Structure formats: C-alpha cells, structure tokens
Amino acid sequence: MSEMAGIPDRLPTRLTELLGIRWPLLLGGMMWLSDARLVAAMVRAGGMGFITARSSRTDEAFRQQLRDCRALTEGLPFGVNLTLSRRAAQNDVMLTRLRMALEEGVRIFETAGLPPTPLLPEIKAAGAVVVHKCAHVRHAVAAQNMGVDAVTLVGMEEGGHPGNNQLPTFLNGAYALERLQVPLALGGGIGHGRQIAAALALGADAVVMGSVFTSAVETPAHPAYKQRVVATDEHGTRAVLGSLGDTWRVIDNDNARKVAALEQAGASSYAAFGELISGERTQALAYHAGQHEEGMLSMGPAVGFARAIEPVASIVQRLQRECVQAGRQFQRLPLLA
Ligand SMILES: Cc1cc2nc3c(=O)[nH]c(=O)nc-3n(C[C@H](O)[C@H](O)[C@H](O)COP(=O)(O)O)c2cc1C
Incomplete structure (x- = not known):
C-alpha cells in the first residue's frame, strides 16, 4: 500500500517487526465483539487485532471464525485473544482453543486475565508470538521473566477489566519502561492520535485500544x-x-x-x-x-473519541493523521538539536 497524504505507509517499531504489521496499533480483544470481520478490518488497515477465543459458543464456531478471518485478511497475520478467568473451571476451553488456533495456523496471541502459565509452553513450542496484557508493572516483569515476547500494560482508564491497579496508563508506562527489556504496548484511555505519538515518545513500541473502536461499522453489535x-x-x-x-x-x-x-x-x-x-x-x-x-x-x-459510526479504516486513518501531526509539533522542539 502506498503512502497516503503525508501518512507514512509504515511506522516501524520493535512490535511492528515482531507482529508483521505496518503501524504499531493494536485492537485488544473485546469479548463478544472481536470477531473475524472486526479483526480483519484492523489487520487490513495496517494494525493487529485479536479474535476473542471465549466469544464463540462452540469449538466449531471458533474454528469458523479463524477460517473467516484468514479469508478476509488474505494471508496477513491476525491474532487470537486468550483471556484466562479467575474461575478456574472456565479455563480448559482456552487451552482447547489455543490448540485449534495453532492448528489453523495462528501464530500471534494476546493473553490476559491471569499469568499465561498454562498456555505458554504450547505457544512457545509452536514458535508463536505471545503478547501478555496486564495492569501492574510487577506482573509485566513477571511475564517477561516467564518468557513472553512482549507485554501490554494497561492503566486504570482501560475499558473492561483494568484490575485493582490505580495507576493511569502513562504513569504505569513510565515505570514499566525502567524495568522491561521486551517490547511494550501501552493501553487504556487512548483514542486520539496525539496520545499515540505521546506513547511512542514515552518509549512504548505500540498502543492498544478498544473503546474507540466499539462504534466501528464492523463491530458486531446493534x-x-x-x-x-x-x-x-x-x-x-x-x-x-x-x-x-x-x-x-x-x-x-x-x-x-x-x-x-x-x-x-x-x-x-x-x-x-x-x-x-x-x-x-x-x-x-x-x-x-x-x-x-x-x-x-x-x-x-476514550469512548469520547468515538464520535461516529464509521469503518475501522477511517478510524485508523484519523489516528494516523493525528499522530503524524503531533509528531511534527514534537519535532519543532529543540530536543534533536
Ligand atoms: C467492549 C470491550 C470488551 C473487552 N473485552 C476484553 C476481553 O475479553 N479480554 C481482554 O483481554 N480485554 C478485553 N477488553 C480490553 C481491551 O482489549 C483493551 O485492552 C482496552 O479496551 C484498552 O483500553 P481502552 O478501552 O481505554 O482503549 C475489552 C474492552 C472493551 C472496550
């Protein structure tokens, strides 16, 4: 895809390289909403999305989601979100669906909810990439030590389950960057491109968003x-x-x-x-x-930035435009002199 009106085709970071994407924009798994169509739209727009394995009512329905997504992304890689529950009885299904995803060729996973301990051996054995999402710097460090490839750290602004962490995204990120060597995605409260520029300036390798995409045309909701x-x-x-x-x-x-x-x-x-x-x-x-x-x-x-029902591609383009604009403002500061 060619460069569009001042928006670079690629914004390479350690995470774009790891995930094989053009821009460091991740759409975190959203229960009931992250289906094949939404995820594929994000992937085609140049970022990464994760089908929520828990949203399919049957294993066969999940397999179909993976096949649909593969058809819609036309060979581009896409991810699967494996959210572990505090209710242990609900977690066997995540292992089953991890195996199905591996069988179907998926090699990118977002884990969340609990440490990925039960999932990690099989993900690693398959040579797949795992980005573990958590809300505490100490959990991020523990995941790094466990061998995950990258970490997503979310702040208390996150839509969904930010855990009992009370720190906002940027504070969490600044502390995490002192302690992490693996690539870091930052999430929670991000819905404007200038926040993406700010996260990259902070030292993050990508951002994770959810709320701002809930009104997307492709989101499977009324x-x-x-x-x-x-x-x-x-x-x-x-x-x-x-x-x-x-x-x-x-x-x-x-x-x-x-x-x-x-x-x-x-x-x-x-x-x-x-x-x-x-x-x-x-x-x-x-x-x-x-x-x-x-x-x-x-x-x-970040829902405040979801101002219309519009296609994922339009949301991504807006974010990219705003990010580039903010980057230009940043360049005016004599930091690089
Ligand atoms: C509707 C919705 C459902 C979500 N469901 C999940 C989920 O099942 N598993 C998960 O790991 N994260 C879930 N999340 C969190 C997102 O993956 C992402 O981390 C978060 O939306 C980022 O923060 P933001 O909403 O402020 O952009 C959900 C978020 C939303 C908005």
Missing part, C-alpha cells in the same frame, strides 16, 4: 448500542466491582448504576450481583437486541 457509544462522552463510564478486587470499567448505564448501588449496600460476591453481571445477558440484550441500558458494557473514557 446500531442502537453504537449510537449510545457515540452519545457517550469521556465522563460517561464508571468503574464497579472494585470491592471484589475485580474492577470493571463500563458505560454508566442503568445496569451499572444498579450494580454500583448493590456494591454500596455491601454485596460482596459475584453471586450477589446475579444476572446483572452476566456476560451472556449483556450479549443478548445490549449487543444483539440494542437495549443499551441493560448489561455490563465494557468501556473506558
């Missing part, structure tokens, strides 16, 4: 959900379930307010929140049927 995303500004998310040590940042909808009220009233187990925190219910009511006041809609304040 138009009413996407309109709700577009209408939500940077103040429209909240973190709940911190009391369980499992902070979840979501759109501040009716459902989240009910969860917050229960939490305030002292609810102290997953069971106490019942259906309100069920992923299946979120999928059925909000993503499928468009009832956006129902369900836990993972989202961070």
Whole structure:
C-alpha cells in the first residue's frame, strides 16, 4: 500500500517487526465483539487485532471464525485473544482453543486475565508470538521473566477489566519502561492520535485500544448500542466491582448504576450481583437486541473519541493523521538539536 497524504505507509517499531504489521496499533480483544470481520478490518488497515477465543459458543464456531478471518485478511497475520478467568473451571476451553488456533495456523496471541502459565509452553513450542496484557508493572516483569515476547500494560482508564491497579496508563508506562527489556504496548484511555505519538515518545513500541473502536461499522453489535457509544462522552463510564478486587470499567448505564448501588449496600460476591453481571445477558440484550441500558458494557473514557459510526479504516486513518501531526509539533522542539 502506498503512502497516503503525508501518512507514512509504515511506522516501524520493535512490535511492528515482531507482529508483521505496518503501524504499531493494536485492537485488544473485546469479548463478544472481536470477531473475524472486526479483526480483519484492523489487520487490513495496517494494525493487529485479536479474535476473542471465549466469544464463540462452540469449538466449531471458533474454528469458523479463524477460517473467516484468514479469508478476509488474505494471508496477513491476525491474532487470537486468550483471556484466562479467575474461575478456574472456565479455563480448559482456552487451552482447547489455543490448540485449534495453532492448528489453523495462528501464530500471534494476546493473553490476559491471569499469568499465561498454562498456555505458554504450547505457544512457545509452536514458535508463536505471545503478547501478555496486564495492569501492574510487577506482573509485566513477571511475564517477561516467564518468557513472553512482549507485554501490554494497561492503566486504570482501560475499558473492561483494568484490575485493582490505580495507576493511569502513562504513569504505569513510565515505570514499566525502567524495568522491561521486551517490547511494550501501552493501553487504556487512548483514542486520539496525539496520545499515540505521546506513547511512542514515552518509549512504548505500540498502543492498544478498544473503546474507540466499539462504534466501528464492523463491530458486531446493534446500531442502537453504537449510537449510545457515540452519545457517550469521556465522563460517561464508571468503574464497579472494585470491592471484589475485580474492577470493571463500563458505560454508566442503568445496569451499572444498579450494580454500583448493590456494591454500596455491601454485596460482596459475584453471586450477589446475579444476572446483572452476566456476560451472556449483556450479549443478548445490549449487543444483539440494542437495549443499551441493560448489561455490563465494557468501556473506558476514550469512548469520547468515538464520535461516529464509521469503518475501522477511517478510524485508523484519523489516528494516523493525528499522530503524524503531533509528531511534527514534537519535532519543532529543540530536543534533536
Ligand atoms: C467492549 C470491550 C470488551 C473487552 N473485552 C476484553 C476481553 O475479553 N479480554 C481482554 O483481554 N480485554 C478485553 N477488553 C480490553 C481491551 O482489549 C483493551 O485492552 C482496552 O479496551 C484498552 O483500553 P481502552 O478501552 O481505554 O482503549 C475489552 C474492552 C472493551 C472496550
């Protein structure tokens, strides 16, 4: 693909080289949403995406997702997200799906949720690349010591599960860069290209985004959900379930307010929140049927930059343009003299 209106075709970093992509832009796995079409759109736009292995209801449906993505990316590499759960019984399926992905030729994985210990031997034996995502610098260092190829560190602004970490993305990143030798992607709260330039200036090798892509045309969700995303500004998310040590940042909808009220009233187990925190219910009511006041809609304040329902390629081009512009401003500083 040729250079476009001042946007370089490639912005090489250690992570673009490791992942075989043109720009250091990663679309983190998004439960229920990161399917073949969305991931392929990100890959074709020059970045990397990860199909969420947990989102397929059956192994065969997952295999089909991988085949669809391979067809849509026309040979470009794409990734699979393997999110481990605190509920151990839910993790066998991740190993099964790792094996299926390897059989289907996938060689790039994003692990998250828990240390990738149960998955790492088979990923490494296959010669595949693993980027482990976590929210604490000490977990990032532990993953590095375990042999992962790269780390994604997210801050407390992250949409989804930033863990009990209280540090924002850029502070986390600055500390991590003192201790990591493997390539680092930074994520959480990033939705404007000037933040990408800033992350690269900080020393990161890539950024990871999620929230800003939730209103993309290719995202498999009801138009009413996407309109709700577009209408939500940077103040429209909240973190709940911190009391369980499992902070979840979501759109501040009716459902989240009910969860917050229960939490305030002292609810102290997953069971106490019942259906309100069920992923299946979120999928059925909000993503499928468009009832956006129902369900836990993972989202961070970068949602304020999701200002239209537009194709992934347009979002990526905007981010690239803004990043280049910010880079030019940076060059005016006499740092390089
Ligand atoms: C709707 C949604 C669902 C997500 N689901 C997952 C998931 O299943 N596994 C995971 O590792 N990360 C998940 N994430 C986190 C993203 O992969 C990514 O790290 C995050 O979105 C980056 O922060 P940002 O939302 O501020 O851009 C999710 C994020 C969103 C917005």
